[in-house]
Amino acid sequence: MAGLSFDLIALQLFAGLALGAIYVLFAIGLSLIFGMLTVVNFAHGAFYMVGAYVGLYLISIGGNFWICLVAVPIVIGLFGLAVERVLIRPLYGRGIDYPLLLTFGLSYVMVECVRIAFGKTGYPFDTPEVLQGAVDIGVGYFPLYRLFVIGATAVVLLALWLFLEKTSYGLIIRAGARDPQIVRVLGVDVSRVWLIVFGIGTAIAGFAGLLAAPLQGVIPEMGGTILAEAFVVTVVGGMGSIGGAVLAGLLVGVVVSMTSLFAPEMAKVSIFALMAIVLIVRPQGFFGRAGLMS
Amino acid sequence: MLQVSQLNAWYGASHALQDISLEVTRGEIVCLIGRNGAGKTTTLKSIMGLMGRARGSVIFKGEELLRQPAHVRFALGLAYVPEERRIVQGLSVRENLRLGLVASKHKKREAELIDEIAVIFPRLAERMDQEAVTMSGGEQQMLAIARAMIAKPDLIMLDEPSEGIMPVLVDEMFELFRSMKAQGTTVLLVEQNVELALGIADRAYVLDQGAVVHQASAQALLADDEIKERYCSV
Numbered sequence: 001m002a003g004l005s006f007d008l009i010a011l012q013l014f015a016g017l018a019l020g021a022i023y024v025l026f027a028i029g030l031s032l033i034f035g036m037l038t039v040v041n042f043a044h045g046a047f048y049m050v051g052a053y054v055g056l057y058l059i060s061i062g063g064n065f066w067i068c069l070v071a072v073p074i075v076i077g078l079f080g081l082a083v084e085r086v087l088i089r090p091l092y093g094r095g096i097d098y099p100l101l102l103t104f105g106l107s108y109v110m111v112e113c114v115r116i117a118f119g120k121t122g123y124p125f126d127t128p129e130v131l132q133g134a135v136d137i138g139v140g141y142f143p144l145y146r147l148f149v150i151g152a153t154a155v156v157l158l159a160l161w162l163f164l165e166k167t168s169y170g171l172i173i174r175a176g177a178r179d180p181q182i183v184r185v186l187g188v189d190v191s192r193v194w195l196i197v198f199g200i201g202t203a204i205a206g207f208a209g210l211l212a213a214p215l216q217g218v219i220p221e222m223g224g225t226i227l228a229e230a231f232v233v234t235v236v237g238g239m240g241s242i243g244g245a246v247l248a249g250l251l252v253g254v255v256v257s258m259t260s261l262f263a264p265e266m267a268k269v270s271i272f273a274l275m276a277i278v279l280i281v282r283p284q285g286f287f288g289r290a291g292l293m294s
Numbered sequence: 295m296l297q298v299s300q301l302n303a304w305y306g307a308s309h310a311l312q313d314i315s316l317e318v319t320r321g322e323i324v325c326l327i328g329r330n331g332a333g334k335t336t337t338l339k340s341i342m343g344l345m346g347r348a349r350g351s352v353i354f355k356g357e358e359l360l361r362q363p364a365h366v367r368f369a370l371g372l373a374y375v376p377e378e379r380r381i382v383q384g385l386s387v388r389e390n391l392r393l394g395l396v397a398s399k400h401k402k403r404e405a406e407l408i409d410e411i412a413v414i415f416p417r418l419a420e421r422m423d424q425e426a427v428t429m430s431g432g433e434q435q436m437l438a439i440a441r442a443m444i445a446k447p448d449l450i451m452l453d454e455p456s457e458g459i460m461p462v463l464v465d466e467m468f469e470l471f472r473s474m475k476a477q478g479t480t481v482l483l484v485e486q487n488v489e490l491a492l493g494i495a496d497r498a499y500v501l502d503q504g505a506v507v508h509q510a511s512a513q514a515l516l517a518d519d520e521i522k523e524r525y526c527s528v
Contacts, residue, residue, distance in 0.1 A: 168396045175382045175393050182380035185342060186441070187368030187397030 004261075010139035012261045013254060018146035020253020021153035022215075025208035026226055027233040027245040028160065029201030035177045035240030036197045038096055039088060043103040044205050044230070045223025046110035051076045051206025052213040052222065053114055056123060065128035068210055069152075076206025077199045084198035089191065107223065114220045122219030131214075149211050156204060157246065164242075173197060177240065232275045238288025247286055295320045295480055296341070296449055301350035303340045310336045312504045313350070318449065323471065323481040325491045325512065328501035328525055334484040335377060337501070338451045341482075342374040343367050355448065365397065373447035377454045377484075379438040381426045388422045390441055398445035411440050414470070432463035439467070449480040456487050468494055488526050492516045500525045 164170035237244025412419035485491035
């Protein structure tokens with residue numbers, strides 16, 4: 001263990017937060033959609049992947065990264081709206097497994113379409129020039145782009161929090177996640193709320209895919225890996241809980257990052273070990289409501 | 295104001311309502327009475343649009359409601375306070391009241407209407423920013439009624455408002471129903487406490503096994519021990 005200084009550990013902690021930030025963005029959408037619509041969105045990873053590819057495409061036709069930051073969530077969000085309206089809506093009221101199977105199939109279709117359009121091999125995704133390099137954060141030099149990822153995630157979370165806590169629409173969403181029937185009785189067209197929640201969730205997934213692209217490049221299968229890891233995040237945080245997704249996302253990021261420092265071969269397993277430990281101590285996750293799945 | 299005719303409803307294969315017909319005129323308090331399982335709650339749910347399968351006719355202010363979803367019925371001026379109150383967990387008293395206005399045409403006057411309702415419900419005014427589910431059952435019932443009233447419905451349907459609530463609050467609540475009526479709100483009330491309900495109602499329908507078996511003025515029914523004995527005693 002020689003050479004493991006405090007600074008190195010601190011830097012690795014930051015790297016874990018940057019990794020965790022991507023998990024958080026991915027998992028809040030997954031959690032929001034599940035909490036509200038009781039749809040386990042197996043296509044969430046595919047939306048994430050398509051977000052990265054839309055960014056790649058926009059840059060190839062002359063756009064820049066900043067345009068992508070705005071355009072990608074809009075494009076993916078609109079795509080999400082269409083998917084909910086056309087494919088998922090007819091399945092409400094038929095039990096949790098119908099939309100699950102549908103989105104599972106949809107993710108295969110989306111991955112295959114991207115393979116046809118962009119090829120099976122991946123592409124590198126350049127870090128925008130102003131975000132290249134590293135900055136001194138006190139304990140050592142840390143890649144500027146990773147700091148940007150943490151910052152951008154914080155901005156999205158803040159915006160989402162303001163939207164949910166301070167607007168009427170947010171009030172409807174918070175109430176509808178607990179009791180859709182009373183919201184209906186109070187005059188709200190719940191199906192429209194579900195549509196918007198699905199759009200928001202997928203837009204954030206697309207945004208996360210774009211943010212992740214410069215870190216790991218883009219390949220058609222990039223959504224599958226993160227989907228499995230994000231399910232761990234939502235289970236640890238508590239299904240349907242946004243606060244839980246944030247806390248668990250960061251925790252999972254840090255755990256992966258730390259185990260890859262001390263025992264790299266354990267890094268991937270560590271996520272599932274964490275999940276097992278949390279589930280033994282607290283089966284509903286950090287902030288989960290017991291019985292939500294029943 | 296409300297004409298229900300030949301209303302039938304089902305829970306799965308069980309035929310819960312059989313040809314229910316009833317009528318509520320503007321400004322009236324009409325009461326549905328009968329034993330548990332007689333179909334009172336199901337009648338209210340069907341009028342609000344919460345039963346999956348219903349047949350017949352529900353005409354409210356001249357419009358046929360039966361094919362309309364619940365949120366459209368709300369927009370037409372129908373309000374429903376369910377038996378379980380359905381106070382939303384995690385929201386404050388104020389947020390629950392705001393929820394009563396989010397889809398209403400009065401939404402822009404939110405602050406004003408919340409002040410107005412706080413005058414009518416002083417108990418809620420003191421607890422505006424408290425999490426609503428931490429209040430007593432009676433206070434939660436008051437909140438559920440306030441949440442339904444705040445959007446100024448033309449007809450309010452109340453399911454067992456007195457259930458599990460201490461007597462002093464029940465009196466307060468029934469006094470409130472009287473003043474609602476005085477202000478022109480029409481009330482359709484389901485109540486186990488028959489004497490109390492008939493005390494404020496104009497007319498009543500007696501339900502048994504999913505059908506209307508008797509109807510009379512509240513006064514006549516109060517005096518009719520035989521009917522009360524046969525259909526309402528537990």
